[in-house]
Amino acid sequence: MLESEYQEQNRFFLNMGPQHPSTHGVLLIVLEMNGEYVLDPQPVLGFIHRMHEKMGESRPCPGFMPNTGRMDYVCALPYNHGYVSLIERKAGIEVPERAEYIRVITSELNRIASHLLWLGAYLLDLGAFTPILYGFDDREHILDILESVTGSRLTYSYYRFGGVCQDIDEKFVERTRAFIKRLRKRYGIYEKLVTKNIIFIKRTENIGIVSPDMALRYGMTGPNLRGSGISYDIRKNEPYSVYPEFDFEVPVGRQGDCLDRYMVRVREIEQCLRIIEQALDRLPEGPIRSKVPKNIKLSPGDCNFAVEAARGELSYYLIGDGTSTPYRLKVRVPSYSNLSCLPELGRGILLPDLVSILGSFDLVIPEIDR
Amino acid sequence: MKQYFSELFTGGMSLVEGLGVTMKALFMPIVTVQYPREEIDISPSFRGHIDLILDPEKNSYRCITCGMCEKNCPSNCITVKGEKLEGQKKKSLVLFDLDFTKCSLCGTCVEICPVNALEYSKEYNLAAFSREAFHYDILKRLEERIK
Numbered sequence: 001m002l003e004s005e006y007q008e009q010n011r012f013f014l015n016m017g018p019q020h021p022s023t024h025g026v027l028l029i030v031l032e033m034n035g036e037y038v039l040d041p042q043p044v045l046g047f048i049h050r051m052h053e054k055m056g057e058s059r060p061c062p063g064f065m066p067n068t069g070r071m072d073y074v075c076a077l078p079y080n081h082g083y084v085s086l087i088e089r090k091a092g093i094e095v096p097e098r099a100e101y102i103r104v105i106t107s108e109l110n111r112i113a114s115h116l117l118w119l120g121a122y123l124l125d126l127g128a129f130t131p132i133l134y135g136f137d138d139r140e141h142i143l144d145i146l147e148s149v150t151g152s153r154l155t156y157s158y159y160r161f162g163g164v165c166q167d168i169d170e171k172f173v174e175r176t177r178a179f180i181k182r183l184r185k186r187y188g189i190y191e192k193l194v195t196k197n198i199i200f201i202k203r204t205e206n207i208g209i210v211s212p213d214m215a216l217r218y219g220m221t222g223p224n225l226r227g228s229g230i231s232y233d234i235r236k237n238e239p240y241s242v243y244p245e246f247d248f249e250v251p252v253g254r255q256g257d258c259l260d261r262y263m264v265r266v267r268e269i270e271q272c273l274r275i276i277e278q279a280l281d282r283l284p285e286g287p288i289r290s291k292v293p294k295n296i297k298l299s300p301g302d303c304n305f306a307v308e309a310a311r312g313e314l315s316y317y318l319i320g321d322g323t324s325t326p327y328r329l330k331v332r333v334p335s336y337s338n339l340s341c342l343p344e345l346g347r348g349i350l351l352p353d354l355v356s357i358l359g360s361f362d363l364v365i366p367e368i369d370r
Numbered sequence: 371m372k373q374y375f376s377e378l379f380t381g382g383m384s385l386v387e388g389l390g391v392t393m394k395a396l397f398m399p400i401v402t403v404q405y406p407r408e409e410i411d412i413s414p415s416f417r418g419h420i421d422l423i424l425d426p427e428k429n430s431y432r433c434i435t436c437g438m439c440e441k442n443c444p445s446n447c448i449t450v451k452g453e454k455l456e457g458q459k460k461k462s463l464v465l466f467d468l469d470f471t472k473c474s475l476c477g478t479c480v481e482i483c484p485v486n487a488l489e490y491s492k493e494y495n496l497a498a499f500s501r502e503a504f505h506y507d508i509l510k511r512l513e514e515r516i517k
Contacts, residue, residue, distance in 0.1 A: 063444030066476040130392055137401055144413070151417035151490070157476045165477065166415065193388045198381030 010034055018047050022125040022355045025365030029342070029358075031351070038354050041346040043339055049369040056329035061087055061296055062161065064329070069155040071333065072367040075114035075310035077107045077146075080159045085240060086305035086316040087161050091296050098286045099163035100242045105176070105279045106146060106158065108272040112183070113142040114310035115265045115272075118362045122262070123194060125359035126203050131194050138186060141179050148172060161296065163289030173280055180273050190266070204258035208345055208357035211256060218344075219337040222312025223264045224361055228256035234308035245282070246275045258360040265362070296324050311335050311362055333367045418491040419470050420479055422512045431512055432487035435461045439479035439488065447472040448479060463509055470496075470504040 014033050018026040026047035032040040052071055056064040068083045069076030081103055088095060116139040120132030143153045149168050150158040158164055194200055210220070215228040225232055233250045235243045251267035253260025298320030306315035312334025319328040338361050346354050403410055422431045435452025447469040452461035480488045498504060 059444055062442075062478065065478075066444060066474040070474075130388075134395075140401075148413045148415060151413070151415040151477070152475060155474070157474075160481075165481065189391050193391050196384045197388050198384045 011039070016041075016354075022358055023365070024121060024363060027339075027363065027365045027368070029354075031354075033351070036350055038346050038349055038351055041342055041354060043342055046369055048366050050366070052370045053329050053331060056331075057326055060324040061298065061326060064326075065160075066155065066157045069157055070366070071331065071370055072309065072311070072364050073154050074117055074364055075110050076154060076156050077103075077110040077158065078307050078309040078314060080157060081107055081241070082305055082307040082309070082314050082316050084159045084161055085307065086303060086318055087296065087298075089305055090298055090303040090318060090320060091161070091293075093162045093292055093296075094290050095162055096287045096290055097242070097284050099288045099290075101279050101283050102164050102168055102288065103159060104241055104243065104246075105168070105276050105283075106149070106156075106164075108276050108279075109142050109146060109176070110156075111310045112269050112272045113139045113146075115269050116142075118265065118310075119190070119194070119262075122359040122362075123200070125355055126200065128194070128197075128200065131190070134186070134189060134193065138183055141182065145172065145175050145179060148175070160289060160292075162292040163287070165289075167288045173283070176276060176280060180277060183269070183273060187270075195263075195266070201259065203352075203356050204262060204360070206255075207258045207353050208349075208360060209255055209257045210341065210345060214341060214344065215256065218341040220312070220341065221334050221337065222308070222310070223268060224261055224312065224338050226250065227253035227261035227264045229253055229260075234306050234313055238306060240305070240307060242279075243275075246278045248274050258356050261360045261362075297322060298324060298326060306332075309334060311364065311367070312338060331370060333370065335361070335363045335365075336368045339363055339368060412492055412494065416490065416492055416494070417475050417477060418493050419468060419473060419475070419506060420488045420508065421491040422466065422508050423487055423489045424512060424515055429516060431463060431509070432485045433463050433466065434485055434487075435463050436484060438482050438484060442478050442482045444476060444478065445472040445474055466508040468506045468508055470506055471501055 012033050014031040015028060016031055017023040017028040020027075020029075023029065028044040028047065030042045030044060031038050032042075050070075052067050055067055064083065065080065068079040072079055087093070116135040120135030123131040146156065147153050149166055149172050150156040151166070158166070210224070210228050212228045212230050215225050215230065220228075221232070229252050231250045231252050234240070235248075236250055248271045251264050251271065253264050298318070300320055300322050302317065302319045304315060304317045306313055308314070313332070314334060315332040317328075317330040317332070318326050321327040342357070342361075345357060349357075422433060424430075425432045433450075435450055437450050437452075440448045440450045449465060449467040449469075450463070451465040453464045454461050477490075480490065496504075
């Protein structure tokens with residue numbers, strides 16, 4: 001038998017998902033395999049499509065608020081932030097400075113929570129069970145802090161047009177400061193447990209290298225793009241809210257492998273802490289909500305607003321027609337673009353490496369399907 | 371050859387260091403709560419399903435049956451009905467139904483209420499065998515509290 005014929009006979013298809021633990025949700029990847037090697041991975045989307053955009057177009061604009069958090073339940077506050085800022089830009093609503101500071105503090109806390117959850121889940125994909133428990137321990141503190149001010153633990157709907165719905169108090173500031181101190185002390189644990197671990201390094205170093213060119217071609221954003229060495233962060237490049245007032249860095253990776261994407265996220269946690277610290281120091285007094293017309297009219301014309309969510313650039317696009325219901329609402333989510341490079345990246349690699357790559361992208365499937 | 375062994379050694383040491391972290395955790399205070407046997411206090415701002423506020427002055431609800439909550443609910447899960455009973459000037463509440471299966475706990479109804487008649491309940495142990503069990507008659511719940 002010829003070698004090529006033998007190869008042809010050994011080809012088979014493997015369905016990874018929609019119930020596979022490493023896809024973190026209902027994502028199906030149809031793999032064309034040859035033995036242990038992946039020849040062609042093709043993601044199949046749409047299992048958890050909930051027509052969020054259509055819902056946004058079928059009700060007055062305040063009614064879409066709870067939906068935004070449910071698109072990405074791991075990091076809901078930046079999603080709320082993007083939507084309220086969009087309507088504020090469209091309707092010309094002023095936001096008090098204190099409200100903007102509160103938004104930044106809570107959003108950054110949420111970003112840390114998202115990165116900690118990702119860290120645990122990624123290592124769980126790679127076969128290490130312990131780090132997720134440490135990650136959850138720290139994340140629980142953030143959720144407690146956020147619950148004390150927003151009233152819920154995951155899908156917050158905390159922001160309102162023209163401000164936030166509840167003021168933060170001394171106790172919140174105190175708890176947040178205590179948490180910052182605590183998390184800084186825990187860096188050592190994560191370093192010993194994960195970053196230095198030889199098995200972890202072997203599973204991530206030089207695996208799934210996304211070149212800067214490839215990252216740009218697929219429109220990747222967030223830590224995945226920064227891992228490839230391109231310094232692009234909406235908070236720096238297209239600043240919104242009060243972000244220009246804070247001093248923070250944008251960590252970038254060197255070559256764009258899984259290890260770089262990991263390191264970027266871990267270093268980003270420290271930058272988030274820095275932003276929160278500065279915001280707490282400068283927290284101004286004043287009202288938390290400005291006066292907003294009862295019936296917000298969306299003037300004809302389009303409007304766009306982009307924020308940096310934990311996974312990358314989240315952008316809302318709205319077309320108004322003079323009523324309070326948007327004529328068109330489009331949500332550009334980061335994970336969709338991040339996932340789209342998988343067929344090119346996953347060609348000819350080992351199956352365990354594919355799991356490692358998928359995990360390192362930090363995908364949230366409800367966000368992709370919407 | 372030398373490099374191979376040095377890598378083996380540093381790699382092995384990194385595993386031992388990691389194990390050291392877990393060993394340390396063995397002697398740290400327990401952070402998990404054995405839920406059904408132990409419970410933690412809920413945060414005062416916890417958002418459960420809505421409830422009517424009991425007005426201590428009137429010993430009754432404050433609702434004026436304006437229907438603002440019903441109109442503004444993004445999920446259409448509230449039904450309010452008011453009727454003019456004999457001998458009364460204002461409408462009184464005859465039905466306040468919450469379909470909790472649809473509710474997304476956004477808090478619009480509580481915020482929009484002109485007379486501040488709604489609050490969040492603190493119930494979180496919610497489980498039932500039928501969908502109908504989550505159609506809460508909030509007025510009935512208030513009447514039970516008055517008794």
